[in-house]
Amino acid sequence: AQSVTQLDSQVPVFEEAPVELRCNYSSSVSVYLFWYVQYPNQGLQLLLKYLSGSTLVKGINGFEAEFNKSQTSFHLRKPSVHISDTAEYFCAVSEISNYKLTFGKGTLLTVNP
Amino acid sequence: DAGVIQSPRHEVTEMGQEVTLRCKPISGHNSLFWYRQTMMRGLELLIYFNNNVPIDDSGMPEDRFSAKMPNASFSTLKIQPSEPRDSAVYFCASSLGTGRYNEQFFGPGTRLTVL
Secondary structure (H helix, E strand, C coil), X not given: CCEEEECCCEEEEXXXXXXXXXXXXXXXXXXXEEEEEECCCCCEEEEEEECCCCCEEECHHHCEEEEECCCCEEXXXXXXXXXXXXXXXXXXXXXXXXXXXXXXXXXXXXXXX | CCCCEEECCEEXXXXXXXXXXXXXXXXXXXXXXXXXXXXXXXXXXXXXXXXXXXEECCCCCCCCEEEEEEECCEEEEEECCCCHHHCEEEEEEEECCCCCCCCCEECCCEEEEXX
């Protein structure tokens, strides 16, 4: 079975600062990795995904993530955040032979002016 | 496309009452998922349907919970009787299938409060 750990439950940053949201996963087999964003009172929206190939993945809204197999990590980054990036971010993993998504507990990103 | 549609968006009920949550998946999608989100446990998969058939209900917490998918465009999640610990946000998601990878599209959720 797979598991996901998001190391920070809350990350406050100032507008235009860089941000990194950390995610580590555990699985005994090959996996797909995802980041979802949840804005207040909305459902989850896919930000980006890693399926195979290049370990640096670019997503929507200027976010990117890097898959590091040796460290079993998939950290999310953005070089300059905006107020509108304030939301909860979820890392998720699925085994490539399994439809199930296992989510981390989420990281609340708060961007302050 | 309208996306995944869930109703109601908010539900407040009293302990012991029956609650029915509804979901309309994206047209053409043949996989449907019900999730529950709580502060304590995060986002958990309750049940998964493929082509209207329940494939995995191992996440359903107990017999008070039941889910149905009578056709490709409609699913329900029922809780009877409801308890305060069932208070959560319930999400429905749909995808094109469960092949190599098929993105799950989430609805806006139903916020359930059981008093």
